[in-house]
Amino acid sequence: MAHLIEDRGHFAPDGSWPISVLVTDMNIQRNLYVNGEDHIGGSMLRIVNEVDIGRDWSDHALWWPEKRRWLRHTRSTLDQNGITAETQLEFTPRHKEVKVQLPDKQLIDARLDFSVNVFQCTQQLCRDLGIRYSEELSLKRYIPPEILRKGTAYESENGPTPIRPGEESIGPMTLRKATPIFASQSNLDRRKRHQSPALSTQGHVFNAYEMGTLPRHGNTLPRGISPGPGAYNDTMRRNMMPSISFCEGLENENFDMALVHSPRIAPTKDTPVFRPQTLVEKAALNRGWLDSSRSLMEQGVFEGDIVILQYRFMSFFDLNPRYDPVRINQLYEQAKWSILLEELDHTEEEATLFAALQLQATLQRDSPEPEEPGKDDVDIMLDELEQSLDAAAFSRRSDLTQVPELADYLKYMKPKKLAAFKGFKRAFFTFRDLYLSYYNSSAEIGGNPLGNFSLKGCEVAPDVSVSQGKYHIKLLVPTAEGMTDLVLKCETEHQYARWMAACRLASRGKSMADASYQQEVDSIKGLINMQQGTLPRNENGSGKRQAAAVRLPDDFNVEEYVSQRYAKRRSKQQFQQRISDAHSNVKQLTATEAKLQYVRAWQALPEHGMHYFVVRFRNGNRKSDLIGIASNRIVKFNIDNGESVKTWRYTNMKKWHVNWEIRHLKVQFNEEDIEFKPLSADCKVVHEFIGGYIFVSMRNKEQSQQLNEEMFHQLTGGWG
Numbered sequence: 001m002a003h004l005i006e007d008r009g010h011f012a013p014d015g016s017w018p019i020s021v022l023v024t025d026m027n028i029q030r031n032l033y034v035n036g037e038d039h040i041g042g043s044m045l046r047i048v049n050e051v052d053i054g055r056d057w058s059d060h061a062l063w064w065p066e067k068r069r070w071l072r073h074t075r076s077t078l079d080q081n082g083i084t085a086e087t088q089l090e091f092t093p094r095h096k097e098v099k100v101q102l103p104d105k106q107l108i109d110a111r112l113d114f115s116v117n118v119f120q121c122t123q124q125l126c127r128d129l130g131i132r133y134s135e136e137l138s139l140k141r142y143i144p145p146e147i148l149r150k151g152t153a154y155e156s157e158n159g160p161t162p163i164r165p166g167e168e169s170i171g172p173m174t175l176r177k178a179t180p181i182f183a184s185q186s187n188l189d190r191r192k193r194h195q196s197p198a199l200s201t202q203g204h205v206f207n208a209y210e211m212g213t214l215p216r217h218g219n220t221l222p223r224g225i226s227p228g229p230g231a232y233n234d235t236m237r238r239n240m241m242p243s244i245s246f247c248e249g250l251e252n253e254n255f256d257m258a259l260v261h262s263p264r265i266a267p268t269k270d271t272p273v274f275r276p277q278t279l280v281e282k283a284a285l286n287r288g289w290l291d292s293s294r295s296l297m298e299q300g301v302f303e304g305d306i307v308i309l310q311y312r313f314m315s316f317f318d319l320n321p322r323y324d325p326v327r328i329n330q331l332y333e334q335a336k337w338s339i340l341l342e343e344l345d346h347t348e349e350e351a352t353l354f355a356a357l358q359l360q361a362t363l364q365r366d367s368p369e370p371e372e373p374g375k376d377d378v379d380i381m382l383d384e385l386e387q388s389l390d391a392a393a394f395s396r397r398s399d400l401t402q403v404p405e406l407a408d409y410l411k412y413m414k415p416k417k418l419a420a421f422k423g424f425k426r427a428f429f430t431f432r433d434l435y436l437s438y439y440n441s442s443a444e445i446g447g448n449p450l451g452n453f454s455l456k457g458c459e460v461a462p463d464v465s466v467s468q469g470k471y472h473i474k475l476l477v478p479t480a481e482g483m484t485d486l487v488l489k490c491e492t493e494h495q496y497a498r499w500m501a502a503c504r505l506a507s508r509g510k511s512m513a514d515a516s517y518q519q520e521v522d523s524i525k526g527l528i529n530m531q532q533g534t535l536p537r538n539e540n541g542s543g544k545r546q547a548a549a550v551r552l553p554d555d556f557n558v559e560e561y562v563s564q565r566y567a568k569r570r571s572k573q574q575f576q577q578r579i580s581d582a583h584s585n586v587k588q589l590t591a592t593e594a595k596l597q598y599v600r601a602w603q604a605l606p607e608h609g610m611h612y613f614v615v616r617f618r619n620g621n622r623k624s625d626l627i628g629i630a631s632n633r634i635v636k637f638n639i640d641n642g643e644s645v646k647t648w649r650y651t652n653m654k655k656w657h658v659n660w661e662i663r664h665l666k667v668q669f670n671e672e673d674i675e676f677k678p679l680s681a682d683c684k685v686v687h688e689f690i691g692g693y694i695f696v697s698m699r700n701k702e703q704s705q706q707l708n709e710e711m712f713h714q715l716t717g718g719w720g
Contacts, residue, residue: 017085019078021047021062024092034078041074047091061115063090068298070115096303098296100125101142103310104262104333112307114297118290119709125309130255130326135696135707136313139296141288142306145274148284260325261365261591262333266560275341275564279626279642283612283680285343291684292692293713310334313689314609315631315696316599321369321592332361332595335602342563344607349466353531355561355575356582357589357598359550364591404512406431406502407445411489412438424489431499434506453477453486455506457649459635461606462500463487466531471496473503476644483646497524508632509651527604530585530597550583552576610635611689614680618664624679629689631697634667634674648674650697656690658683658718684718691715 018031028051034043040062048057062071064081065088071081083089094115101107110128112121118139126134276282289312290299301307311334319328338344339354346354411424427438427450434456437449459476471490476483490496501520502512510516558567558575567575586594602608610628617625626639636645648669656667663683666675667690678686695715699705 019083019085020088022088022090023047023051024090026051026053034083036077036079036083038078039074040071040076040078040081043078044074044091059093059095060091061094063092063297065090068300070295070297072115098301098304099306101306101308102129102259102333103330103337104259105265105337106258106262107306112296114301114303115295117293117295118299119292119712121296122292122309123707129259129330131330132324132327133317135692135712136311136316137309138292138312139290140308140310141290141301142308143288145272148274148287149281255326260329262329264560266557273341276343279612279637280614280639280680282343283614283626286611286613286681286685286689289681289685289688292688293717313631313692313696314603315693317696317699318701319596319599321596325592328592328595328599332598335599339602340560340563342565344602344605346605347465348566348569349464349531350601350605351562351566352575352578352582353527353601354598355579356530356586357594357601358561359552359579359583360586360589361591361594361598362553363550364589364594367591369590369592403432404517406498406512407442408495408499409442410438410495410499413487413489415485415487424487429488429499431502431506431512433511434509436503436506453479453484455503456509457633457647457652458503458507459644459647460500460503460507462604464496464528464531466493466528473500475503476647478647483644493525493528497521497528500524523600523604526597527601530601531582532585550580550587552580612637612680613678613686614639615676615678615686618675618677625676627676629686629693631693634690650690650694656687658687660718687718688716691717 014035016033016035018033020029021032022029030050032043032047032050044060044062048060063069064071071089073081094113095111096114098110098112099107100110100112110125113124116124119135122138123134126132126137131137274284276285288308290296290301290307296307311331316331319331321328336354336358339346339351407428407430409426410429411426412429413424427440428442428445429436429438430445431437434454435452436455437452439445439447439449453475455475455477457478459474461474461476463472463474464470471493473488473490473496475486475488477486478484488499490499498521501517501524504520505512505514505517556576558572558579561579562575570578586597589597610630612626612628614624615627616622624639626637626642628635628637632650634648634650636647637643638645648667652670654668654670656665658665662677664675664677665683665686666673677683692712692715695712698711
């Protein structure tokens with residue numbers, strides 16, 4: 001029979017041996033006599049019986065500080081886990097208090113499960129917050145801005161600058177000596193911890209998950225039965241909505257209004273924020289992402305620390321104002337802060353549009369959302385189902401009598417050619433399927449074109465200035481000679497919308513026959529109309545009239561609406577007038593509609609969804625390079641000027657994996673293989689972005705929306 005004694009040097013006659021156990025929340029250090037055939041679950045139960053304190057122990061589990069792992073496989077023996085007489089264990093609660101910074105910069109207290117992987121932890125947190133599709137978000141460590149700036153010293157062979165002594169385990173079955181990125185204001189007043197961060201260089205993680213063998217206060221669970229999620233419904237220190245499943249939603253009145261309409265947070269000069277100035281500094285924004293396959297505790301996050309909840313994968317599925325008021329607001333807030341902190345490049349016209357939409361969302365904050373008259377919940381759900389089925393059927397249509405085609409006179413220029421100094425040339429362009437061709441005139445159609453490009457896999461970027469009448473489309477087309485630059489100049493916004501929509505779809509491998517073409521055209525037109533600051537015009541330019549300017553709030557602060565870069569260019573009065581004029585075209589929107597339009601305008605920015613990393617390719621060149629990971633491609637950039645050098649599409653990818661020994665990422669494409677070592681972040685972070693984007697791209701309204709965690713880990717795990 002195992003028992004607790006004070007003498008560590010005593011061995012029982014039956015051959016049992018002592019292990020040191022610390023009950024962390026009671027600060028009790030004892031030695032438990034065990035033998036190698038004892039099970040983890042049985043040892044935990046005997047600890048509770050010997051301590052003999054009437055309390056709820058169901059949330060406690062054994063933690064091995066030296067190996068940095070939970071002993072979660074309760075039916076495994078001590079010998080199977082490698083426990084010896086020298087082992088020091090901790091008996092500690094799985095749920096611990098942390099501070100969570102939400103996408104809207106609110107800092108809330110939360111009880112998170114430190115024993116489950118970050119993917120499950122994020123799912124539980126989003127369920128309590130009322131955010132659907134938690135796979136789009138993840139958790140980050142909090143890194144102070146001054147550390148982020150220092151961390152751009154990417155030339156270091158060992159990666160980011162160390163912050164705190166210790167070890168961080170990243171990747172399957174590995175531990176590496178590197179300091180976990182961490183900083184927290186709560187460090188200043190945190191009480192002394194009783195566990196040591198000193199770690200060895202070996203470890204093993206069981207995939208099985210069994211908890212709940214301990215008695216609950218006032219009740220006893222059968223052996224091997226885990227307490228349900230409802231046992232910890234008080235995760236947040238605020239009134240949260242009931243638990244919802246992956247694809248369920250609730251009515252607006254069930255959501256916390258502080259999450260639907262975020263409190264005002266005004267940026268000041270004293271606010272500690274990080275404003276990246278270069279692409280290399282933008283790469284620092286991707287430091288701190290936690291490994292989704294491992295728990296918070298295993299990655300060096302402690303009780304009282306600050307963790308950041310953010311949207312990680314910029315692919316947002318089924319945004320529905322009826323079910324997603326919190327989700328839409330938090331997404332809008334993250335977009336807003338990325339604009340204010342200049343994380344994404346944008347023009348002054350776009351900045352004015354963002355400010356106008358933000359102003360409308362603020363003015364309509366307390367106004368009730370309009371309801372559809374004469375329809376109950378069943379009617380609304382049936383309408384939504386009908387629209388989904390119609391869209392799905394339309395997207396599969398194959399009975400087109402003719403292939404859609406564009407044909408018009410445009411002006412073009414090849415910037416890298418010697419003739420570029422002559423400016424734009426006029427030619428007759430045709431667009432059919434995925435091919436762009438151009439001729440001297442329309443009479444030459446049927447003959448040999450001056451140029452013919454396949455736009456599948458090309459890079460498409462807008463270059464628009466509504467005030468100057470500038471409607472340019474920048475193309476970077478992969479050809480046999482390499483990447484070819486081509487700029488198309490459209491004469492009108494209507495012409496621009498049609499050609500831009502066609503180019504965007506072609507870059508994704510879709511023709512104009514796709515059901516989303518007209519939606520893309522309408523979205524581009526709507527964005528241009530909002531940038532005009534006037535009521536919409538028809539295609540011949542008539543019908544233009546100026547709407548009455550809105551009266552700005554008395555406490556209006558330009559810096560809350562416009563980034564510092566543009567706020568410094570004009571006086572406060574000038575920007576107030578520009579924002580007031582731009583607001584006239586969005587004043588009819590509700591708060592939710594304004595937020596959704598803000599998100600759509602944000603998604604239309606060229607840099608949206610591009611995550612930068614400083615890497616070194618394994619080609620004998622010691623020079624550092626810059627890559628970008630997006631939802632459908634990997635892009636190599638010139639690290640000096642930011643120009644795109646080469647693009648690899650996921651559609652041409654055969655497989656990818658991580659070499660954990662040298663921490664290299666290898667990706668095999670149809671045409672070539674690439675291998676590189678990330679320098680600005682760990683290779684697991686880069687790998688998760690690739691696999692995660694492939695995972696979220698597989699979602700479809702025609703399929704079950706049950707979250708497939710196993711598939712996510714298969715795509716992001718890093719095995720070859």
